[in-house]
Amino acid sequence: xxxxxxxxxxxxxxxxxxxxxxxxxxxxxxxxxxxxxxxxxxxxxxxxxxxxxxx
Amino acid sequence: xxxxxxxxxxxxxxxxxxxxxxxxxxxxxxxxxxxxxxxxxxxxxxxxxxxxxxxxxxxxxxxxxxxxxxxxxxxxxxxxxxxxxxxxxxxxxxxxxxxxxxxxxxxxxxxxxxxxxxxxxxxxxxxxxxxxxxxxxxxxxxxxxxxxxxxxxxxxxxxxxxxxxxxxxxxxxxxxxxxxxxxxxxxxxxxxxxxxxxxxxxxxxxxxxxxxxxxxxxxxxxxxxxxxxxxxxxxxxxxxxxxxxxxxxxxxxxxxxxxxxxxxxxxxxxxxxxxxxxxxxxxxxxxxxxxxxxxxxxxxxxxxxxxxxxxxxxxxxxxxxxxxxxxxxxxxxxxxxxxxxxxxxxxxxxxxxxxxxxxxxxxxxxxxxxxxxxxxxxxxxxxxxxxxxxxxxxxxxxxxxxxxxxxxxxxxxxxxxxxxxxxxxxxxxxxxxxxxxxxxxxxxxxxxxxxxxxxxxxxxxxxxxxxxxxxxxxxxxxx
Numbered sequence: 237x238x239x240x241x242x243x244x245x246x247x248x249x250x251x252x253x254x255x256x257x258x259x260x261x262x263x264x265x266x267x268x269x270x271x272x273x274x275x276x277x278x279x280x281x282x283x284x285x286x287x288x289x290x291x
Numbered sequence: 292x293x294x295x296x297x298x299x300x301x302x303x304x305x306x307x308x309x310x311x312x313x314x315x316x317x318x319x320x321x322x323x324x325x326x327x328x329x330x331x332x333x334x335x336x337x338x339x340x341x342x343x344x345x346x347x348x349x350x351x352x353x354x355x356x357x358x359x360x361x362x363x364x365x366x367x368x369x370x371x372x373x374x375x376x377x378x379x380x381x382x383x384x385x386x387x388x389x390x391x392x393x394x395x396x397x398x399x400x401x402x403x404x405x406x407x408x409x410x411x412x413x414x415x416x417x418x419x420x421x422x423x424x425x426x427x428x429x430x431x432x433x434x435x436x437x438x439x440x441x442x443x444x445x446x447x448x449x450x451x452x453x454x455x456x457x458x459x460x461x462x463x464x465x466x467x468x469x470x471x472x473x474x475x476x477x478x479x480x481x482x483x484x485x486x487x488x489x490x491x492x493x494x495x496x497x498x499x500x501x502x503x504x505x506x507x508x509x510x511x512x513x514x515x516x517x518x519x520x521x522x523x524x525x526x527x528x529x530x531x532x533x534x535x536x537x538x539x540x541x542x543x544x545x546x547x548x549x550x551x552x553x554x555x556x557x558x559x560x561x562x563x564x565x566x567x568x569x570x571x572x573x574x575x576x577x578x579x580x581x582x583x584x585x586x587x588x589x590x591x592x593x594x595x596x597x598x599x600x601x602x603x604x605x606x607x608x609x610x611x612x613x614x615x616x617x618x619x620x621x622x623x624x625x626x627x628x629x630x631x632x633x634x635x636x637x638x639x640x641x642x643x644x645x646x647x648x649x650x651x652x653x654x655x656x657x658x659x660x661x662x663x664x665x666x667x668x669x670x671x672x673x674x675x676x677x678x679x680x681x682x683x684x685x686x687x688x689x690x691x692x693x694x695x696x697x698x699x700x701x702x703x704x705x706x707x708x709x710x711x712x713x714x715x716x717x718x719x720x721x722x723x724x725x726x727x728x729x730x731x732x733x734x735x736x737x738x739x740x741x742x743x744x745x746x747x748x749x750x751x752x753x754x755x756x757x758x759x760x761x762x763x764x765x766x767x768x769x770x
Contacts, residue, residue, distance in 0.1 A: 238430075238431060238432075239429075240426045240429075240435055240460075243631075244435070244440075244531070246309045247440050247442070247443040247455050248441035248442075248443075249372065250443055250446070250447070251439060251442045251446040251447075253409075254446040254447055254449070254450040255446050255651075257450060258449065258450055258644075258647075258651075259307050259648070261453070261644075262644060262645070264422050265637060265638065265639075265644070269638055271635075272312075273312045273313055273638065273697070274313065274635040274638065274749050275625070275631055275632070275634045275635045275636075276311050276312040276313055276314075276636075276760070277311050277313060277314045277625060277634060277635075277636045278311045278314075278565045278761060279317065279379040279381075279385065279530075279622070279625065279626075279761040285603040286663075289610055
């Protein structure tokens with residue numbers, strides 16, 4: 237076992253950690269907010285607020 | 292529309308119209324746009340472009356470098372004009388939706404997601420390989436298992452993207468800048484400007500000017516794209532920049548200028564030190580030509596700098612690809628071109644978190660299960676289809692909404708010359724790709740025809756037809 241063998245294990249462990257973080261946070265977010273709020277994003281917000289175009 | 296807008300509302304987080312409660316965060320500046328565009332591409336300078344040398348010799352690679360440079364300058368100018376006007380996530384997908392039509396938009400959206408996800412996978416494979424090289428160089432015996440490193444690259448960068456766009460692209464800015472400066476330093480220290488020079492262009496080129504003649508130049512075009520592939524990714528940041536009309540053209544055009552410089556310097560440095568037969572064989576010869584040149588320079592400092600440059604360029608590219616693929620997927624979900632579930636924004640981090648997480652396993656499957664050259668070819672083909680769409684897009688844009696009808700952040704010069712140039716160069720490049728990867732080209736086009744039929748006969752019924760056109764533009768001319 238040299239350093240690189242340990243680094244392999246470390247890489248597996250960190251990958252699992254990042255993956256777990258995302259899945260846990262995703263599940264937590266989905267259960268604490270309503271779908272209406274989460275998917276309320278609409279395109280063109282800034283334009284509608286700041287620009288006036290000739291109709 | 293203006294009456295129900297309340298930009299001071301604490302509940303709506305500054306975003307009123309159309310009922311957005313949680314939207315993407317507008318925090319980016321022109322430097323982030325630059326970092327996104329150049330970051331995705333710069334890995335192509337560190338490796339990959341040199342296959343062009345193998346196809347037609349060093350001069351062919353330079354001709355391809357500059358012709359592809361023209362192609363991408365047209366791409367950057369056209370993108371700057373359209374995206375500074377259609378400033379929404381999804382980039383070219385959103386442009387297509389507003390200017391051409393739903394079927395084109397669906398296809399362009401898929402080109403984007405494929406091009407970026409495949410490139411992300413290719414970068415992760417490359418990073419795994421780099422780790423194994425470092426392991427061997429530091430005395431590790433036996434084969435390093437590259438898989439945990441490939442997975443770690445994808446997981447870490449996905450996590451970074453999940454947590455917020457500002458940190459993600461600031462990270463990209465730092466590592467991209469280091470990778471670019473590394474090329475400049477290598478040029479200064481090997482060309483004879485600082486200290487003794489290593490360049491032997493005349494001796495190396497003698498008798499090998501164009502080893503395969505002009506057909507070799509044509510074939511080199513395929514890999515000439517590598518110098519710039521991905522600069523069009525700047526458009527995906529459109530909904531997250533503070534000032535789209537300024538930051539997008541500025542970041543994109545500064546990006547293509549950076550790349551023209553980096554590409555030409557890279558060609559000059561590598562072709563002046565490495566013999567073309569070695570340089571042009573990216574598998575058994577020079578895998579990372581800039582790094583190989585640094586090793587030949589005999590300077591330990593340069594070896595380390597270019598070693599980190601190679602790794603950083605690879606990470607920056609994968610990082611930008613995750614950002615861009617998820618924005619395109621998110622935008623398609625938001626319009627119900629794909630299930631609306633993907634159109635969700637994280638209320639705290641303000642990122643398209645479901646799209647980011649969903650694309651992780653797809654990138655992993657390709658990174659762990661497919662050979663590198665195939666993955667890259669599918670990425671390039673999707674990109675090429677996207678570039679072919681652009682000239683049609685800008686011609687229709689100018690026709691339907693002439694210059695004085697809507698406000699643009701940037702107006703590109705000499706229209707329709709750039710569009711026609713781009714179309715011609717795309718045609719030439721398709722032919723070049725056909726020479727080398729005909730089967731994949733046909734398979735890819737077959738795939739897009741099948742999904743188009745699916746979209747037309749099934750999926751289109753779910754699309755939010757009423758709300759998908761959100762730009763407050765006048766009616767197009769002639770309608």
